Amino acid sequence: MKTPTRIPDMIGNMGHGMEYVDYRIQLWRKKYGDASLSRSDFLTDAEKERIRYGEYYDWLREFSSPAVVTNHSLIGSGGTEKTSYTIGLGYTLDNGMVGKESFERFTANIGLEHRISEKVKMSLSSYLSQNDTDQGSNDALLNAYLLPPIVSPYDTDGSYLFNCQPTSSKINPFVQAENNIRKREEFYANVTASLEVKPVEGLSLKSQFAAQHNSDQSGEWVGTMTQQNSGVNPPSASRSEGRNLNFVWDNIVTFDRQFGKDHKLNVIGLFSLQKETHKGSSMSGNGLPYESWWHAIQTADEILNVSSYYWEASMVSAMMRMNYTLKDRYMITLTGRYDGTSRLATGNQWGFMPSVAVGWQLKNERFLESAEWINALKLRLSWGKSGNNNIDHDITWTKLNLTRYVFGGTGVNGFEPAASRGNKELRWEMTSEWNVGVDFAFLNNRISGTVDLYDRRTDDLIFARSVGSINGYSSILQNIGKTQNRGIEVGLNTVNVAHKNFTWRTGITFSLNRNKILDLYGDKQDDLANRWFIGHPISVQYNLKQLGIWQEEEAEEASKYSASPGHIKVLDKDHNYSIDEQDFVILGTPSPDWTAGMNNTFVYKNFDLSVYMYAEIGGLYSDDFTYMFSAWDNEHWNKLDLPYWTPENRNNKYPAVGAQSYNTQVLGLVSGTFLKIQNITLGYTLPERIARKLRMQSARAYVSVQNPFTFTAYRGSDPEVIGENVYTQLSLYPMTFTFGLNLKF
Structure with missing residues (x-):
């Protein structure tokens, strides 16, 4: 369910409903004046009747x-x-x-x-x-x-x-x-x-x-x-x-x-x-x-938009890997992989991807044999290259689009260049990665886990670079620049309590990643047209910075920007009293600062209970839903119930109702931070002796609930759908109750 x-x-x-009526009155007065409240389109007779009876x-x-x-x-x-x-x-x-x-x-x-x-x-x-x-x-x-x-x-x-x-x-x-x-x-x-x-x-x-x-x-x-x-x-x-x-x-x-x-x-x-x-x-x-x-x-x-397509792609791969272990302590792995893809043009179809990894089982060394509290301890170091084959099959080709026009009084078919120009010089997008890690288990395996640190550098990224349409196309695919991804991944498992009839286990995961552009065209210069900035992530929110809402005591200053109290206040970076793209700044990136998960499992005799939590912290996202239902002031439609500015409610986030404020795009930028209790499961396993009497090997009944609790400032249905297209993907998020039975004969 x-x-x-x-x-x-x-x-x-x-x-x-009276809250909406108050909003409608406030909106119409602001946009059209007091006289508008007597217009026939302010409220229909049917709407007035429903208000009168509280329906x-x-x-x-x-x-x-x-x-x-x-x-x-x-x-x-x-x-x-x-x-x-x-x-x-x-x-x-x-x-x-x-x-x-x-x-x-x-x-x-x-x-x-x-x-x-x-x-x-x-x-x-x-x-x-x-x-x-x-x-x-x-x-x-x-x-x-x-x-x-x-x-x-x-x-x-x-x-x-x-x-x-x-x-x-x-x-x-x-x-x-x-x-x-x-x-x-x-x-x-x-x-x-x-x-x-x-x-x-x-x-x-x-x-x-x-x-x-x-x-x-x-x-x-x-x-x-x-x-x-x-x-x-x-x-x-x-x-x-x-x-x-x-x-x-x-x-x-x-x-x-x-x-x-x-x-x-x-x-x-x-x-x-x-x-x-x-x-x-x-x-x-x-x-x-x-x-x-x-x-x-x-x-x-009228029959329209008749089209068909066919395409194919192929890849050939050869790989050799050698693993050598000495005395169950020292390990080395050497790998060489050679891939050829039809998605790239002749001369650039092949890519070589080598890797090397070494490991050291410290627990098997003599100097740790007597350390009984250490059950496992292994160090790992690796370096390798990988190629990206997740590219379109026709990226090297400049395509023609079908167009229809009238010639000599007759409709004929013609062809015109597509918006993006292909590039037969495209090469493999290669990523090299250093990874250092440790695997461990202590105290009779009561504490175990892994820790990995990585540094990935990608060369020759395949990007669609925007160019002036005067060339006959608006973008061209190119191998551009270098990026870096650094991060840490941690997995930790603990047995907190272990008795005959009761156990409590915990599993924790943690992930943190930082990425940035190292170079684009070899000159360490930003590409403003494509919103690519050296030292920053590939994808950033580059927009106006909201400073708050203009307050009544700031009326004189607000008027210099053709604004008034209740309007959105943004940063004037160049202090020229004109707000335009010259005032844009980098506000953040649409990816979390870090993510974490925790699963707790409790077992008492034949009962088991598990609770899983997941969190994403940070990240700034452009959300159409929040923008549409907070910035739009349509005189007949509804919107989100938010603390919109009034002289009494001097909030610094949402403008006054009907303010017709400029720069409303800042309202669509939302934080992605959330904490979820994603799953709670309670189960009961039938004792083995009873199951055998019923001619079964095992039987377990359980009940679970998914997404019971979400803690977030996001105003939409769920923070995990931030950014969905309101016209094609708009959704309501479910909380699911599951009743299950597992039988094994």
Whole structure:
């Protein structure tokens, strides 16, 4: 069972509709004067009646609802002396919390392993999945945010109104959800087969072939009674589909031997081939004659946006790795990898990535043998290079876009250069990393963990560099500059209490990363047009700095900026009484300063309780939701219930209602700091003797809750969705209660 949690606090929700009425009066007086309160569009007769009788509608809570999620899995295994198998079936149904949203998935998997002889083994595994998603309507939830509590979705006869607020353009979310259908179907199939031969002791030859296929089909139906068609225009629809196929063939040679008591050698050689193909098409149509969803677009009055695509990419890899251990104390690993990708142009397709790592098991040294409180202690040092192959397949090509124009009275097709220019000189984006780490366990393994420090430097980053459109394109892909990432990662596990009937264990993780640009074009100069600054992270918030809100005693100074008390006050960096981009400063970066997690597990006899907490501290993000619902002052829509400035409420963050303040973009910059209790699980395991009497190996029942508590200053539904697009990704975040039963026979 899941239910919306942290529903944003809009003005007048939860029955406090008079707060919205007060806001509406204040807004109209500020924008249009006292006389505007007698205008017919200030309040409709229906709205006045609802106010008179105190009938207010909480749009977000009424449009959303709790939903049931079911997840079933059945796993079986067995075999003979030479053959073993596993088989599994799964089913998930997730009914969405908003409108018609839902997700349904069927899965099946099978694994088979057969020993042909003592030296030959073969295996086969497969996984199938069918996913069906009803994505609901984007506009429906957005309208539920915007419509005020003095508006009702119902007509006098109890039926849904289409335009429930005649003074604005937003239609009834319930009607929108019924008439705007968006569905997606996906099918996945993964098959892996391998053959392994061990001709002599210590030598293994393995060949493995894997194929992954997935296809998807998406469709959208926009009926007449929708926001898009305004209750007037005929229906429209769109459809897209894609097919993807990926083959990977790995051939691995492994030599693993021990020589005498002191020497261990493990050598692995790999040769790999990979190829992927992608193809698909899409089309849309306006003016459909009947309700056919997207299955009869050919009947539309106008067929639009017909397109198709096909592309393929491949990669060849060769790798050799050697691990040598001396006396179970000293370890060294040498690796060389050579990759070639079709995504880059001839002459730059190959990249060599070497690495070396050494380790020292201090616990096995004689001088620590007597230290019984030390169970494990290992030091590690490594250096290596890695390449980035996560790039588009056509980045080296300058593409042409199809354009249509009239020539000689006839429509013809033409082509024009795309906005981005390709670059056949692009090279591999390479990252070199130093890492030093320690693994430890103390006090009979009551305290254990790892600590890693790293320094990563990336050369030849592939960036789209903005250029003047006078060149015929607005950006060009280039290998640009150097960046550095430094950080620390810590994992700590403790057994705090260990008694016969009670144990308490804690697991802690901590991560901190700092990144900055070291150079761009070899001259250590910033690139202001692209917002790249030497010594700062790649992505920064470069904007005006809010100093507060102009107060009444600052009226004279505010007037120099064409502002007045209640308007946003920003930094005038050059002190010229003109606010423009020359006053922009670096405010922060959209990534946390550090993250941490903690899991506590308590076991008392057959009961177990676990509590997991997660925190992200720092980071400054640009959030469309906060901007839209705090900066916009539409005379008919709702907004976030915030402490907006008044002469009595002299806050320094949010401007006065109806102030029509400049520089409102600063309101969309929000902190990403939060602490979450992400999961609490309570379980009970049936005693083994009782389970056996019931002909079971084990049985466990549990109940859990996800996202029960979130501590943050963020005003949206959840801090982990900061930055979502309000027009295509707007969501409500769930708190989920799970009741489960695990049975093993």
